[in-house]
Amino acid sequence: MEDAKPKQAPATSLQDIxxxxxxxxxxxxxxxxxxxxxxxxxxxQNGVELKNNLKQVWWKAMTQLHENVVxxxxxxxxxxxxxxxxxxxxxxxxxMIDNKDSKKRYRAxxxxxxxxxxxxxxxxxxxxxxxxxEMGRLLGENDLNGVRELIISEGIVDPISKTANWTExxxxxxxxxxxxxxxxxxxxxxxxxxxxxxxxxxxxxxxxKTGRMKIPFGIAQIGKAFRNEIVARQFTFxxxxxxxxxxxxxxxxxxxxxxxxxxxxxxxxxxKAVGLPAEKLKYHxxxxxxxxxxxxxxxxxxxxxxxxxxxxxxxxxxxxxxxHQELSRKKQQYFDNDLDENGKPVGNYIPYVVETSVGADRLxxxxxxxxxxxxxxxxxxxxxxxxxxxxxxxxxPVKAAIFPLVRKDGLPEKAQEVVKQLRSEFxxxxxxRDAIGKRYTRQDLIGTPFCIAVDYQTLEDNTVxxxxxxxxxxxxxxxxxLKSRIGQEVSxxxxxxxx
RNA sequence: GCGAAAGUAGCUCAGCUGGUAGAGCGCGACCUUGCCAAGGUCGAGGUCGCGGGUUCGAACCCCGUCUUUCGCUCCA
Numbered sequence: 133m134e135d136a137k138p139k140q141a142p143a144t145s146l147q148d149i150x151x152x153x154x155x156x157x158x159x160x161x162x163x164x165x166x167x168x169x170x171x172x173x174x175x176x177q178n179g180v181e182l183k184n185n186l187k188q189v190w191w192k193a194m195t196q197l198h199e200n201v202v203x204x205x206x207x208x209x210x211x212x213x214x215x216x217x218x219x220x221x222x223x224x225x226x227x228m229i230d231n232k233d234s235k236k237r238y239r240a241x242x243x244x245x246x247x248x249x250x251x252x253x254x255x256x257x258x259x260x261x262x263x264x265x266e267m268g269r270l271l272g273e274n275d276l277n278g279v280r281e282l283i284i285s286e287g288i289v290d291p292i293s294k295t296a297n298w299t300e301x302x303x304x305x306x307x308x309x310x311x312x313x314x315x316x317x318x319x320x321x322x323x324x325x326x327x328x329x330x331x332x333x334x335x336x337x338x339x340x341k342t343g344r345m346k347i348p349f350g351i352a353q354i355g356k357a358f359r360n361e362i363v364a365r366q367f368t369f370x371x372x373x374x375x376x377x378x379x380x381x382x383x384x385x386x387x388x389x390x391x392x393x394x395x396x397x398x399x400x401x402x403x404k405a406v407g408l409p410a411e412k413l414k415y416h417x418x419x420x421x422x423x424x425x426x427x428x429x430x431x432x433x434x435x436x437x438x439x440x441x442x443x444x445x446x447x448x449x450x451x452x453x454x455x456h457q458e459l460s461r462k463k464q465q466y467f468d469n470d471l472d473e474n475g476k477p478v479g480n481y482i483p484y485v486v487e488t489s490v491g492a493d494r495l496x497x498x499x500x501x502x503x504x505x506x507x508x509x510x511x512x513x514x515x516x517x518x519x520x521x522x523x524x525x526x527x528x529p530v531k532a533a534i535f536p537l538v539r540k541d542g543l544p545e546k547a548q549e550v551v552k553q554l555r556s557e558f559x560x561x562x563x564x565r566d567a568i569g570k571r572y573t574r575q576d577l578i579g580t581p582f583c584i585a586v587d588y589q590t591l592e593d594n595t596v597x598x599x600x601x602x603x604x605x606x607x608x609x610x611x612x613x614l615k616s617r618i619g620q621e622v623s624x625x626x627x628x629x630x631x
Numbered sequence: 632g633c634g635a636a637a638g639u640a641g642c643u644c645a646g647c648u649g650g651u652a653g654a655g656c657g658c659g660a661c662c663u664u665g666c667c668a669a670g671g672u673c674g675a676g677g678u679c680g681c682g683g684g685u686u687c688g689a690a691c692c693c694c695g696u697c698u699u700u701c702g703c704u705c706c707a
Contacts, residue, residue, distance in 0.1 A: 167698040422707055569667035
C-alpha cells in the first residue's frame with residue numbers, strides 16, 4: 133500500500149500546507165489563544181468559502197443532478213435508542229487494558245475471547261463458554277475491576293512481553309455524551325451523533341411518504357458528527373468534530389450490488405470533477421467489513437502523508453432499518469408496486485441501503501493539498517519560488533480581484549466602479565495598496581483565479597486586463613464583458629456539467 | 632495512555648560557556664512608482680508557554696506543569 137516516492141523535487145510537506153492554511157486564513161487551530169485544543173480546527177475567512185463551495189457542489193451533484201435524491205437536515209441530538217439500534221452503544225464502548233511492560237494496549241474483551249478460544253481448542257469448550265458468560269455478566273454490570281481480575285485470574289499474559297503486568301481496565305467513550313435537561317437530577321444522557329447516517333434512517337419513512345418517493349431513491353445530508361476517540365494526527369484529516377456529506381440510497385434487496393457499483397463510479401467522477409487528478413485517486417476495497425456492511429470501498433486520495441480515505445461507499449444491507457424497526461416497533465417497510473415476472477406487485481420489504489459518505493473536511497484538505505503549488509520561476513539571480521493555489525475557479529474563495537494600476541489619476545475610482553458592477557454576481561476584492569506585482573502575488577496565495585487591472589487605457593476605452601492565475605497571462609477585454617466572461621468560468625455549472 | 636521532540640514578534644527562525652531580546656518576511660502611515668513578492672523614510676508589535684528552584688544575574692541550568700507535533704494504540 134505504500135506509495136512510491138516521487139523522484140523530482142521534494143514533495144510539499146504537510147507542514148507547508150498547514151502553515152499556508154493558517155497564514156492565509158483557511159484553517160486555524162481551535163482556541164489558539166488558549167494554546168489550542170487537540171484535533172479541533174476552525175475555518176478562517178477563506179477556508180469557509182472554499183468549504184462552502186465544496187459543500188454546495190456536493191449538494192447540487194446529489195439533489196439537483198439526481199431527481200430521485202432529496203436532502204434533509206436532521207438534528208445532531210437524537211434519541212439515545214438510535215445509538216443502541218445502530219450498534220454504537222454496544223459495539224463501540226470498548227474496555228481497554230494496557231500492559232505496562234510492552235506498552236501495548238488491548239481490548240480487554242478480546243483478550244478474554246482469545247482465552248476462551250484457547251480453551252475450546254484444547255478440548256474444554258464448556259470452560260471457554262463459562263468464561264465468556266462471566267465476561268458478559270461483568271461487562272453488563274460495567275464491572276471493569278472484575279474484568280481486570282478475571283484477566284489476571286485466568287493467567288492471561290501479554291503476547292509480546294509475556295507478563296501480566298496490567299493496568300486498570302478503562303472504558304473508552306467513543307461517543308461524546310451530554311445531558312438533556314437543565315435540572316441535573318432529571319437530566320438524561322444523550323450523545324452527539326458519531327455519524328450523520330442515522331438521522332437519515334430514522335426519517336426514511338417521513339421522506340418516502342411525504343415526498344412520495346419510489347424506490348430506488350436517496351436521501352442526502354450534510355452535517356457535523358463527533359468522535360471522542362480521535363487523537364490529533366495529520367491536520368484536519370482527523371478531527372473530533374467533523375463534517376460529513378452523506379447519501380443513503382434505498383434499493384430493492386438483491387439489487388444493492390448494482391447500485392453499489394454505480395455509486396462507486398459516480399463518486400469517483402465527482403472527485404475528478406472538483407479537480408483531483410486521477411492518478412492521485414484510487415479505490416481501496418475493504419477486506420474486513422463493519423458489522424452492518426456486505427461490501428465496502430474507500431476512495432483514497434494521495435495526501436502528502438500517503439493515500440488515505442476521503443470517501444466511503446458501503447453496502448449497508450437492511451441492517452440499520454431492520455434494527456430501528458425492532459427497537460422502535462415501527463415498521464420500516466416499503467410497499468413496492470412494481471410488477472415482478474409473474475405480473476404481481478413486488479410487495480413489502482425493508483429496503484437495502486447503499487451509502488456514500490464523504491468527509492467534507494477531508495475533501496477540503498485533499499483539494500487544498502492538490503491546489504498548493506510551488507513553482508521555480510526566473511533565471512539565475514532572479515530565480516524565486518512562486519506559490520499559488522491552483523483551485524478550480526468555481527471553488528476559489530475569491531473569484532476576482534480588481535486593482536487600479538496606480539493609486540492616482542482617477543484609476544481607483546474607475547476600479548471601484550468595476551467592483552460595483554461585479555460584486556452582486558460573485559465575490560470580489562478591491563486592492564490598491566503596494567505595487568501591483570505584490571497584489572497579484574497576494575491573490576495567487578489564496579487562489580483567486582482572475583485579477584482585473586484598471587490602467588490608463590481603461591480611462592480611454594473602458595477596457596481592462598484580466599490576468600490568469602495559473603499562467604499569469606493577461607488579456608484585454610471590455611468592462612462590459614467581465615460579468616459574462618468571469619461568471620462563466622467561476623460557475624459551479626463548470627463542475628456539475630462534468631458529472 | 633506510553634515514548635520522543637518542540638514552545639522566543641503576525642509568520643519563519645537566530646540568540647555562543649548564564650550578563651537587560653534580534654533578523655528576514657509580513658503589518659501600519661507617508662513619499663516614490665506605467666504590470667508580476669519594486670525603492671525610501673518613519674512606526675507598531677515580545678511578561679522568551681506557565682509555575683517554582685539555583686544564581687549577584689536565567690530565553691539559556693534544574694524540577695514541575697500545560698499545550699502542540701511525531702511514533703505506538705484507537706479510528707463504526
